[in-house]
Amino acid sequence: MRQRMGSLWFRDLQLSAKQGVGFGMILLIMATAIMYGLNQNGNVTNEITAINENWLRRVVTISDINEAVGALRMTQLQDAVALDEQTRTKHRETMVSLIESTEANIDVYEQLRADTLFLDANVQVLNSADEATFYDEFDALWEQYLDISFLFLDLVETGQQNYAIAILNGEARLIFEDISQTLGELVRINRERATEAGERAVATYRSTRGVIIIVFLGTIFASALIAGVLVRYITVPVKEVEKAALRVSEGDLNVKLHIISHDEIGNLAYAFNKMTTSLRDAREMMQKQAEQLQQKNEDLEAALQRVSETQQQLVLSEKMASLGQLTAGIAHEIKNPLNFVNNFAILSIDLTEEIEEELEAHKDSKVAEVLVDVADLLADLKFNAKKINEHGARADSIVKGMLQHSRGAKTQREPTDLNQLVDEYINLTYHGMRASHADFNVTMEKDFDPNVGEVTIVPQEIGRVLINLMNNACYAVYERAKVSQNGFQPWLRLTTKAEGDQIVIQVSDNGGGIPEKLQGRVFEPFFTTKPTGSGTGLGLSLSYEIVTLGHNGTLTFESKEGDGTIFTVRLPRTPALSA
């Protein structure tokens, strides 16, 4: 809200002062109007007073004089023809009172004239000069009439009634007519004044009324103006603050109030802005902390994940380490007795062969019939001994296998053409499979990445891994083919891929897949889904060891029951220094 420079002083007044100024102005206007109204009213009152008391009284007074003088003349006429003293005396008395009343009225008239000298200047006295002239004229005429009256009396005294009557009807009448005319002029003048004053009073009243109406409207306008000013300076800023506060409550902390007056509202706006600024700062800080927490959380989760994987690896490694130890121990212990078993078995076989030779040499003697029984017995002995040999050899091979398992992976590494290796072992496996299951047809797919090149590995060990994986795959598809209808096409796929400094080998099949609840156990030593007697259950655990411990790689799988399985071997191109 921009402020004009001119209203700067008002803008910075305190609210109470603003209201004071506003209402003060209204009061000022109203007071002015009332004063004016009263003043005008006073003028009107003066006019009316002047009208009533002065002009009209003059008119009345003059009329009375006129009447009195006329009556005087009539009385004089009557007196002239009066016959007796009593009547005459009565007439004389009447004349005296008429003259007295005339004089009294003249006094009143003169007083009324004197009074108008002190009237308010607003009340004009029209035609004063004319009035003075007429009045002097009247005075002169009245004096003339008085002179005539003296003459009349003298004439009557001296018995000249006729002459007296003639004078009354002549000169006196003329004088009286002049008096009436002059007085008429005075009446006219004063009536005019009364009328004019009345008109002026009405005009004043009307103009006053008009002015008061205008002032009334002006006061309303001023009030509206002042209300508008107050709204602009008070209500509008307050509403701005209210809107800003609501926006802040909705979360927008970038609100800034632009009220710059130096009154209470300006101070409020200033404090408000400070408040939102500190809220903003606090929120930013909180957000930063939240981000940091989030980051820490993510780090922790990642670390947790790693720890969990490491834990699993550790558990597995431990399992296998302890198992390795166990098998090493067992193997070690079995080794010796087995040696003895083997040796004695061999001796036994040798002995029996000697006995057989002896008997053969002496087969014609009588003893021969007994010896035939002995020969049977010897044959049994031989057979038993062979059996011992057989089983011993078998135990021996088990032990060898177990020893292999527990052996450390410290054999010779060399740069090897991986694609070539894989291809060799594919052939090995395929022919081996065909050899044991002639009716089995599986499609072998290959997809070798030419960028793979040479990898530093122990080729025999990786080869063993490949064989193991491929054998498992073949077994899976073979088993599935057995239970599936004719439409099932078993396949195996081997892919190699170079990914940066890693080599990825994948063995995929569309066999029956590994059930989910068994997936956690596939790398366990001795764990197998094959029936007892076929397989040792050590293949995958051995492969796992070779890949992870021996080559610092990873061996993982994906499998879905009914879909197939993919085993993935990741090897570093060049091995890191082994732990």
Next chain:
Amino acid sequence: MRKFVIIAFLLACWSPSAMAQVAIIAHKDVPAAEITKERVLDFYSGESRWWTSDIPVVVLDLKAKGDVRDTFYKFLGRSSSRMKSIWLRRKLSGEGEPPETMDDAAELIAKVASTPGSIGYVHIDVVQGNPDIKVLALVAMEL
């Protein structure tokens, strides 16, 4: 003392810049050396008929309208018509006659000089040196 003042006043009138004045004059034997306006008015309105209990007053008026007459009546504070109406009423009531009216100043002076107890008024210049008359008061004329 008052005589001195009057004489001094008279002397002052001889100076070239003297004001015109109306003199209120009376017969030399009237028992007054000066007179107040009120008393003059009383005489001229008929309120009082006596100088003292045994000297009646004889009031004289001028007929001719003019400055002298106007000045005198203004001095009295009454208009001529008013005075006349007063006398007409008196006459009608049988209380007496109005003042005698002289035709001019000379006639009035002659009458005052020859009538004891008389009182009148004229222009001061006319009064000069008449032994039978005394001036009781002077009224300045407004020219």
